[in-house]
Amino acid sequence: MRTWGPVGQAVALLLGPYAEVVLHDPDADRILAIWNPMGSRGPGDPSLLGELDALDPSARDVFGPYEKLLADGRRLSSVSAVLRDPDGKATAVLCVNLDRTPLEQAAAVLSAFGAPTTPRPEPLFEQDWNERVQHIVGAYVRECGRPVERLTRADRLAVLARLDEARVFAVRRAAPAVAGALRISRSTLYGLLAELRAPSAKDHTA
Amino acid sequence: MRTWGPVGQAVALLLGPYAEVVLHDPDADRILAIWNPMGSRGPGDPSLLGELDALDPSARDVFGPYEKLLADGRRLSSVSAVLRDPDGKATAVLCVNLDRTPLEQAAAVLSAFGAPTTPRPEPLFEQDWNERVQHIVGAYVRECGRPVERLTRADRLAVLARLDEARVFAVRRAAPAVAGALRISRSTLYGLLAELRAPSAKDHTA
DNA sequence: TCCAGAATGGACATATAGTCCACGGCGTGG
DNA sequence: CCACGCCGTGGACTATATGTCCATTCTGGA
Structure with a gap:
């Protein structure tokens, strides 16, 4: 937390209000810290990360970007990174969830300009x-x-x-x-x- | 042409370089005038409008917006309007073709920001x-x-x-x-x- | 009127979608 | 160790959809 906290905060500040940044404790499977939370999750809540192979030093350390869906229908782009101490032990997992909704709305505005009654007959x-x-x-x-x-x-x-x-x-x-x-x-x-x-x-x- | 020409020119100026405006003669089925032509069509060329029911006073006078595809793959939004003299006789047909490509490119840029490796797993x-x-x-x-x-x-x-x-x-x-x-x-x-x-x-x- | 091409409904053959069931592996608890 | 329940499996089987074929009807033109 002391070592990785500033990283999370920096990312949260950079990506503005639409990015949620979460620091997980892979051992306790709990949330260490969270910035711009989108749900009602808070520090101490279970991570629900599954296994994620965080403990296996040979596994990949960066996941995504992949997509998540919130209950209210918002679409998120998510990346996860396993953070290790010098010994290779996984001390934390950093997840960044970017709410794509505002971007998509902007894109929709552009697409709708002069749009045919239905957007894409072609790629189907x-x-x-x-x-x-x-x-x-x-x-x-x-x-x-x-x-x-x-x-x-x-x-x-x-x-x-x-x-x-x-x-x-x-x-x-x-x-x-x-x-x-x-x-x-x-x-x-x-x-x-x-x-x-x-x-x-x-x-x-x- | 004398009555409707300024209309076409005005629309062409308003919509900038990405809109093609065409004035058709529904009787001769020829192009009367064209602004910002996208293809190689010019005044006097056949209109290729099909029938369009332009001669039927009871038919709709405004068509679209619908979609057209250019040979080079550009997608156009098109609207057509039948223009009539006071007697109800169709004297001209106005077509506006808006190139959606630049708008779509901008939309794609927005959508791609933070996008998952594959764009839309959800609406599918x-x-x-x-x-x-x-x-x-x-x-x-x-x-x-x-x-x-x-x-x-x-x-x-x-x-x-x-x-x-x-x-x-x-x-x-x-x-x-x-x-x-x-x-x-x-x-x-x-x-x-x-x-x-x-x-x-x-x-x-x- | 007659003819040729085309559309039609229905019979048919086949492929795919789902259902059902008896068997076998596997972990659990007695 | 064994009996039991749960689950996955293959395969048989039915239902439904897909695709083919043909005799008949329709339609437009000479």
């Missing part, structure tokens, strides 16, 4: 929805720091929720591809999906 | 691909100024080409929906599609 669907699946899965894997093979049942459920929300399964041949990416069988896929959609009757307006 | 696919189909069809209809029912075979072929290029048919249930939007039967749809993909072996990397 993700041509490469397969890679998109890989990306969603990959993002989750990075978030919890475990390779695909070691994902828990709950993890896979969460990934499937994202994919389903993204209407990935409205694309032909998506189910087998997703099952492959998730290293589970097609049966299991459908099982998890059913479990996911069972409790609350989903809007199936695909 | 067009949730409402059905409306998207309607839009592509609608855009084409506006372009040639004929309602869906009066499209020629070639027109439908062209629309299908756009839809196919946009990988619309990689979405489940798309074929019946498109057939409906185009007011043709599913059989005809597949017939036209086959005709479309037959000559050149398409890249089927969906």
